[in-house]
Amino acid sequence: MAEEKAQQRGIQSVEVAMRVLEAIERIGGAAPLSRVANEADMGPSTAHRYLVSLTRIGLVAQDAATGWYDLGPAARRLGLEAVRRADDVSLAGGAAALLRDATGHTVNVSVWGESGPTIVRWEHGRYPLPIVARVGSTLPLVDTSVGRIFLAYVPEQMTQPVLRGQQRHEVSSRPAPEVLAGILDEVRREGVSKTAGGVIPGLTVLAAPVFSTGGALSAVVAVLLLTRMATPAAVGAAGKQLTATTDKVSVDLGGPTAAQVRDVAGLGVQD
Secondary structure, X not given: OHHHHHHHHOOHHHHHXXXXXXXXXXXXXXXXXXXXXXXXXXXXXXXHHHHHHHHHOXXXXXXXXXXXXXXXXXXXXXXXHHHHHOOHHHHHHHHHHHHHHHHOOEEXXXXXXXXXXXEEEEEOOOOOOOOOOOOOOEOOOOOOHHHHXXXXXXXXXXXXXXXXXXXXXXXXXXXXXXXXXXXXXXXXXXOOEEEEOOOOOOEXXXXXXXXXXXXXXXXXXXXXXXXXXXXXXXXXXXXXXXXXXXXXXXXXXXXXOHHHHHHHHOOOOOO
């Protein structure tokens, strides 16, 4: 029992060392001892002792000329291996199931396929829907919340051929270019897309992006609410839970949150 309790307590020095590594990560580049210590919220002498040990095992590297510290080769190897092992769809799918449980609403996950947005996971909620799309179904780009997320974040050279094909077959509508541009700008500002009715009457759908390493769009998670239940309060609550879920998956995949992508693009949030 004593050994079990000791294991549950863990090793505090390892946890403190992680604070130092996370401090260097947040700084975003090589930094002097004083800044690392300040970011890690510890004294310089304490931070220095941990940096010496972390440098010895390769998790930190010290520049010989400046004496500044940065993540080392062992940290890079571990990071790359963690990214390699991350399964975008599995992580998003697991998060979708939890989101379904938390909201009670149906949740799906889509990825970009040869024919456009493709549903790869469908988690049934407790409320019967007027229609159920099968896994493998392709969604319209312009008229669905999921499609608009892909239009907003996937390069045009990938989306435009699919969009032209959908419009040729009257799968997607043909709004004026300036109207579509305005819709996509709003999606990027808000970090979430919302449609009501449209392709599936009686449904209000919220969709949000999942980003992976480098800021590439990895997947889109959507929550489907019966329109009769989609009060402003219900939509607001579902939207917050949705974006919290997609942001967490993005971070787990080594990618940025929607807010970070928006900030890099220099877009403001509408009041």
